Amino acid sequence: MGKSTSSTQALLSKLLIIALCATTFFVAVHAADPDPLADFCVADLSPNAPRVNGFACKPRSNVTTDDFVYSGFRQAALSDAEISQTPTGAIVGLTNLRDWPGANTQGVTHARLDFAIGGVIPFHTHPRASETLLVLKGTVYTGFISDFNVLYASTLKQGDVIVFPRALLHFQLNVGNETAITFNTLTSQNPGFLDSVNQIFEPNITSAVIEKSFGIDAATVKLLKGSYPGHP
Numbered sequence: 001m002g003k004s005t006s007s008t009q010a011l012l013s014k015l016l017i018i019a020l021c022a023t024t025f026f027v028a029v030h031a032a033d034p035d036p037l038a039d040f041c042v043a044d045l046s047p048n049a050p051r052v053n054g055f056a057c058k059p060r061s062n063v064t065t066d067d068f069v070y071s072g073f074r075q076a077a078l079s080d081a082e083i084s085q086t087p088t089g090a091i092v093g094l095t096n097l098r099d100w101p102g103a104n105t106q107g108v109t110h111a112r113l114d115f116a117i118g119g120v121i122p123f124h125t126h127p128r129a130s131e132t133l134l135v136l137k138g139t140v141y142t143g144f145i146s147d148f149n150v151l152y153a154s155t156l157k158q159g160d161v162i163v164f165p166r167a168l169l170h171f172q173l174n175v176g177n178e179t180a181i182t183f184n185t186l187t188s189q190n191p192g193f194l195d196s197v198n199q200i201f202e203p204n205i206t207s208a209v210i211e212k213s214f215g216i217d218a219a220t221v222k223l224l225k226g227s228y229p230g231h232p
């Protein structure tokens with residue numbers, strides 16, 4: 001009797017674990033921006049507008065075509081010479097609702113990446129978005145790392161596209177002998193950007209945590225903290 005009760009309990013706890021896993025999977029599959037309830041909701045950016053999950057919509061009578069057009073990618077924010085002087089030789093331009101209020105509630109952000117020769121966008125993640133990268137110019141070695149620490153990486157040429165699955169660690173490196181440009185699309189109006197290198201070395205984490213995690217000594221931690229480039 002006691003034995004069958006405990007095996008029933010074991011079965012129940014197994015079922016509970018399966019149910020929890022299924023729930024987690026369900027949540028993960030549906031973790032996208034909520035569907036808009038109107039054709040559009042051009043952001044009312046005025047200081048006294050109510051704040052919701054995103055921005056309130058400005059009156060339809062105030063909406064113009066310009067609200068839906070973003071012109072910030074016509075050129076890079078810095079010159080090629082300036083880009084090559086940045087800490088990692090690459091810069092990110094991102095659409096933002098201030099200059100593109102028509103994107104409010106549409107679940108999309110775009111990026112333009114500009115690389116000097118050898119420039120890198122260091123390891124980072126976007127917790128709320130899948131991302132595609134299209135090479136507009138040059139040759140870019142890029143990839144992401146999945147669970148079980150598997151690397152999926154490739155050298156992309158002009159016109160090639162890669163998708164980085166939501167929230168996975170990824171990076172980009174210009175391996176060509178010229179500057180490179182990519183156009184990226186992220187499936188959230190607020191994808192988030194976590195720079196993995198900054199996340200480890202910028203906060204004042206007790207050295208022992210980093211020492212044990214990486215199998216290095218205190219002096220090496222100090223060296224790394226002092227020498228990593230500190231990304232924007």
Ligand SMILES: *[C@@H]1O[C@H](CO)[C@@H](O)[C@H](O)[C@H]1NC(C)=O
Pocket residue numbers: 044046058059062
């Ligand atoms: C809408 O346009 C009117 C008239 O130009 C202006 O007074 C008002 O501040 C605008 N409202 C918003 C939310 O943009």
Ligand SMILES: *[C@@H]1O[C@H](CO)[C@@H](O)[C@H](O)[C@H]1NC(C)=O
Pocket residue numbers: 177
């Ligand atoms: C870059 O590489 C291409 C072929 O890979 C070559 O044709 C071109 O001359 C190179 N340019 C420079 C500046 O080295």
Ligand SMILES: *[C@@H]1O[C@H](CO)[C@@H](O)[C@H](O)[C@H]1NC(C)=O
Pocket residue numbers: 204206
């Ligand atoms: C970092 O933390 C240590 C103790 O863990 C402390 O002695 C030190 O002053 C802190 N440094 C900064 C810049 O906060």
